[in-house]
Amino acid sequence: MxxxxxxxxxxxxxxxxxxxxxxxxxxxxxxxxxxxxxxxxxxxxxxxxxxxxxxxxxxxxxxxxxxxxxxxxxxxxxxxxxxxxxxxxxxxxxxxxxxxxxxxxAIERRYVFRLLMRRAPATHLKGLVWRVNQPLDIAAMDEAAQRLVGRHDFTTFRSSICQADSPLKTLDHLRVTRVDGPHGPEARFDVRARSFLHNQVRSFVGTLERVGAAAWTAHDVADALAACDRARCGPVCPPDGLYLAGVGYPDDPFA
Structure with a gap:
């Protein structure tokens, strides 16, 4: 066939x-x-x-x-x-x-998350972004994100219903940048790994938002990762704003 x-x-x-x-x-x-x-x-x-x-x-x-x-x-x-x-x-x-x-x-999955920073409700972007009311410290979020890159036990950032055999994963890339669009400033998360645990990206974003709001520090993120305890994770953000952006293969079938 x-x-x-x-x-x-x-x-x-x-x-x-x-x-x-x-x-x-x-x-x-x-x-x-x-x-x-x-x-x-x-x-x-x-x-x-x-x-x-x-x-x-x-x-x-x-x-x-x-x-x-x-x-x-x-x-x-x-x-x-x-x-x-x-x-x-x-x-x-x-x-x-x-x-x-x-x-x-597949040898890589790429996700993008869009977080809109404005007080007014999203209209055109409703359902396509996670909106927060206040501006966030993008540099602090990106600094904290680098504590998560590499091979780790990601139990803290794994859903309790995750069916993966092991919490050990290698996170290849996680950057947080500011994007100024027509609807307001966004925090844009770019994430790459061979594979992910259930709710791993949303757990990252929700935790890093706390850093951007000055409720957490980069050290808090590192400590939460090391704890290997789901109770130490920050809030899990909503699915609005999360996109499976691409999949990598040894030979791109669409090239």
Whole structure:
């Protein structure tokens, strides 16, 4: 069966997350339903990461197996037609080898988090950012973020329902920068690692926001990490503002 890699963009607000669920809308379910309209049968796709409810996708990657040898462009166009009106789009499609896997072939996941700093409620960006009322100290947040980079036991920043075999992970990159946009200043978090624990990025952001608000210091973040105790984590921020921005592979299937 020909296998295809799909680069997927989606707005996470209407969905209970990526993963198919019996009684709630999901991104996986929307794509599998669209596939069944092209080839009437049950379809099961696999993705690079299972994003939670309300989390968005800019560069999620999934793969599907088809009976027909589709031209990749025509497959993406047909899927986009049947995905309407769901806020899901196939932005690229490519033939891949039969043993290529969207999850297991990946060597990097990249996340972006957008935190809007203004007192007025978000209107155009509602659901797309986490809004806080006060300005934050971006330099202090970035300094504290560097305490998290490297290979650590991230138990403190791991959800209690995380199913990963081990809390040991290598965080390759975490930077916090200021971005001045038309709706106000944002704190932008750029995060990269081979893989993440459940709620790890949201735990980072919520904790670092406390640093930006001068309630925590970089030393507090380092101490919380060393404690390996979930109770030492700062507040877990909401999913608004979190995006799976991209997935890296040894050979980019979309290049």
């Amino acid at each position: 020909p296998r295809y890699a799909l680069k997927v963009e989606y707005h996470g607000a209407p969905f209970a997350g990526w993963q198919r669920q019996a009684d709630q809308p999901s991104v996986q379910g929307a794509i599998e339903t669209a596939l069944s309209r092209l080839e009437p049968r049950d379809h099961t796709i696999a993705a690079a990461g299972r994003t939670d409810a309300g989390v968005h996708g800019l560069g999620q990657v999934a793969h599907c197996d088809m009976d027909k040898d589709w031209d990749p462009f025509r497959l993406s166009e047909a899927l986009n037609h049947h995905l309407k009106p769901d806020p899901v789009a196939i932005v690229a499609c490519a033939h891949v080898p039969e043993d290529w896997h969207a999850r297991f072939s």
